[in-house]
Amino acid sequence: MEPTILHADLxxxxxxxxxxxxxxLRGKPIAVGGGxxxxxxxxxxxxxxxxxxxxxRARELCPQLIFVGGNFGEYQRLGDAAIKVLDDFTPLVxxxxxxxxxxxxxxxxxxxxxxxxxxATVRRRVRAELGLPISIGVARTKHLAKIASQVAKPDGLVxxxxxxxxxxxxxxxxxxxxxxxxxxKARLAEIGIETIGQLAKTHSGALRRLLGPAAGxxxxxxxxxRDPRKLETHRRAHSAGAQSALGKRPxxxxxxxxxxxxxxxxxxxxxxxxxxxxxTVTVRVRFADLHAVTRSVTLDQPISATAMLAEIAEELVRxxxxxxxxxxxxxxLAISVSQLEESAELQLELPLGLDDEKQRPxxxxxxxxxxxxxxxxxxxxRFGREAVGYGAVALEARRSxxxxxxxxxxxxx
DNA sequence: TCTGGGGTCCTAGGACCC
DNA sequence: TCTGGGGTCCTAGGACCC
Numbered sequence: 001m002e003p004t005i006l007h008a009d010l011x012x013x014x015x016x017x018x019x020x021x022x023x024x025l026r027g028k029p030i031a032v033g034g035g036x037x038x039x040x041x042x043x044x045x046x047x048x049x050x051x052x053x054x055x056x057r058a059r060e061l062c063p064q065l066i067f068v069g070g071n072f073g074e075y076q077r078l079g080d081a082a083i084k085v086l087d088d089f090t091p092l093v094x095x096x097x098x099x100x101x102x103x104x105x106x107x108x109x110x111x112x113x114x115x116x117x118x119x120a121t122v123r124r125r126v127r128a129e130l131g132l133p134i135s136i137g138v139a140r141t142k143h144l145a146k147i148a149s150q151v152a153k154p155d156g157l158v159x160x161x162x163x164x165x166x167x168x169x170x171x172x173x174x175x176x177x178x179x180x181x182x183x184x185k186a187r188l189a190e191i192g193i194e195t196i197g198q199l200a201k202t203h204s205g206a207l208r209r210l211l212g213p214a215a216g217x218x219x220x221x222x223x224x225x226r227d228p229r230k231l232e233t234h235r236r237a238h239s240a241g242a243q244s245a246l247g248k249r250p251x252x253x254x255x256x257x258x259x260x261x262x263x264x265x266x267x268x269x270x271x272x273x274x275x276x277x278x279x280t281v282t283v284r285v286r287f288a289d290l291h292a293v294t295r296s297v298t299l300d301q302p303i304s305a306t307a308m309l310a311e312i313a314e315e316l317v318r319x320x321x322x323x324x325x326x327x328x329x330x331x332x333l334a335i336s337v338s339q340l341e342e343s344a345e346l347q348l349e350l351p352l353g354l355d356d357e358k359q360r361p362x363x364x365x366x367x368x369x370x371x372x373x374x375x376x377x378x379x380x381x382r383f384g385r386e387a388v389g390y391g392a393v394a395l396e397a398r399r400s401x402x403x404x405x406x407x408x409x410x411x412x413x
Numbered sequence: 414t415c416t417g418g419g420g421t422c423c424t425a426g427g428a429c430c431c
Numbered sequence: 432t433c434t435g436g437g438g439t440c441c442t443a444g445g446a447c448c449c
Contacts, residue, residue, distance in 0.1 A: 033417090035416090035417085036416065036417050036418095037416095037417095038417080038418095051417095051449090052416065052417065052418095053416070054414085054415085054416050054417095057414075057416085096448090096449075097419095097420095097448085097449045098449085099449085100449075178447090178448080179422095179446085179447065179448085180447085181446060181447045181448080182446085182447090183445085183446055183447085184446075184447085212423070212424065213423090213424090214422080214423055214424085215422095215423075215446090237419095237420070237421095238420090238421075239420070239421085240419090240420090241418090241419070241420075242418080242419085243417085243418060243419085244417095244418085245416080245417060245418085280441085280442095282442095282443095289415090290415060290416085292444090293443085293444090294442085294443060294444070295442085295443080296441085296442060296443075297441095297442090298440085298441060298442085332417095334418090336420090401417055401418065405417090405418080406417095406418060406419070407419095408419085409417095409418060409419035409420075409449075410418095410419065410420090411419070411420060411421095
């Protein structure tokens, strides 16, 4: 069987875009972000600078590091444009994130040549039309194609011949496998497993005991390149959330109230925009020592009203704090809504589930809130997100990441 | 070296139903 | 009345990915 699955991955995407926009940055170590590194150029990675790293730490590792603010609109535009190049070859494209996608070219080789030729053309076009480097892996399975693109980086192409795929796979470190992060890597290292080949030779029963039934079975299969996953072209999110790191702040209502309202606004307005109210509300409270606690509640009826979501979240947070009375400082708050439903049209959805008489369906307060959400949504439709909101301005200074960056990571609901 | 924000999936225990 | 077993939902936590 011919390898027909491509995994295409733009190299150091945000940093490459910045170097494209400003030629004086080319060939230099740069980091997008400030307080935290959102992306680092390959020149910066040489020094050990990585995404997610505190800016201060990055500067220590690489004193000549250049920080740039970030052109988030350009990232969206160029990421979309790169995916569109894949769309020109096949409709079987599964987008994983802003800068990464799978494509299955099995049905279009008679038009465009072998998978390897198609991959080379995609790379050439992305470079010529967008000015960006993109690496591509080609293999029989998604997992192997993804590994191949990692091996191909930066700016390369790796086609894995089915005749030698296990030899290719088995020499590589387990950390390259999908699903092996720091914790699993450490557990495997404890029993002497460092390479995918060693993993493959390990009895799957032993892996299941070490990692749990699902993870053990999955890794045993992937190590032999048994990957049954097909491309999923129309994935929709199963949850929507928002979070905000706070530094160290007192665990008091005057702190968490406004933050929760702002988070609820972000989440609920997205749910309303796609008519996907949700039944389960989860909050996460992280304390000063970075240990975090979650609390959730599942309602009888799905909700998407901002004030309703904020109130439920606040009740859950109060529950967390009551159960952890010694914790006086919080460092992060998060709200997530899951069990999303389809609602064909925007229904007159009103607070249910809280035993507060004032919030009964059809009450004056409920109706007023429904109207407020609708009014805010309409204003934003015309004038943009920033035009109106809850406490956004007051919180602006504390936000470590711009809203434009958050939006890049949002999945289609 | 304590560091962002958006997600997904798995596990384990308990409640509840048949 | 006691007992067993399976399925499903909910909750809390953890690991992982980009």
